[in-house]
Amino acid sequence: MYLNGDRKENYKFGSLDYRGMFQAERALKDLLDKKVSNEEIKKVYKLRSIASDLLEGATDPRNGKPSSAYDALVNRISDCDSDAQVQCAVYDAMGYNTMILANESHADAFVQIGNNWYEIKSLRVVDMSEPLDEDEYVLVQPTNGDIYNKDGTFTKAKK
Structure with missing residues (x-):
């Protein structure tokens, strides 16, 4: 609607x-x-729901140890790192460019749609031209091989 x-x-x-x-x-x-087509929005929203469904029932042991999609999907233990890995895997499987940014206590997954990056959980647009904060780092580089630099720019990976 x-x-x-x-x-x-x-x-x-x-x-x-x-x-x-x-x-x-x-x-x-x-x-x-950002003028994303309705069809693309439906696809992106559905992928977000699939990732959420895959994570349902995984429990957070509150020890920071879960760190992979395997932990979440097979061991059924989850944390922000493992959740982000699952989210990225779902979008990657459909051809999207994803990455994970983190700090000491949290990790978030991002997906590129057109020329813009969105935080996967909220689907809010994120300005990736801004440098990362001092305590942030790239946990997983973008899928397509472009390298995310500390100053917020991307460098094409050498082929």
Whole structure:
């Protein structure tokens, strides 16, 4: 409904429909603002749901040890690192360019759609032209081989 132009303002504040439109706006607004096609948005959203379904039931031991897709999918233990690995694997399988950025205590997966990068969990656009913070680093380089530099730029990998 949101992709067809329906908005939360069309409903009574607090109603189920209003809350649904609010959620859709939070998840899809950046994609629409960047002129991503409705078909591409549906595909990206579905992939995010698939990754989420794959992670369902995996528990976080709260010790920071899970660090791979194998941990999450086979051992059924999860953490932000292993979750990001699963998210990237799902998008990579469909031909997307992904990467994982991290700091000492957290990791997030990102997907490139067109010329823009989006944080996978929120589908919010991220400005990758900005340098990483001092405590951030690239945990997993972009899938397509481009190297993400500390100053926020990309360098094409040598073929």
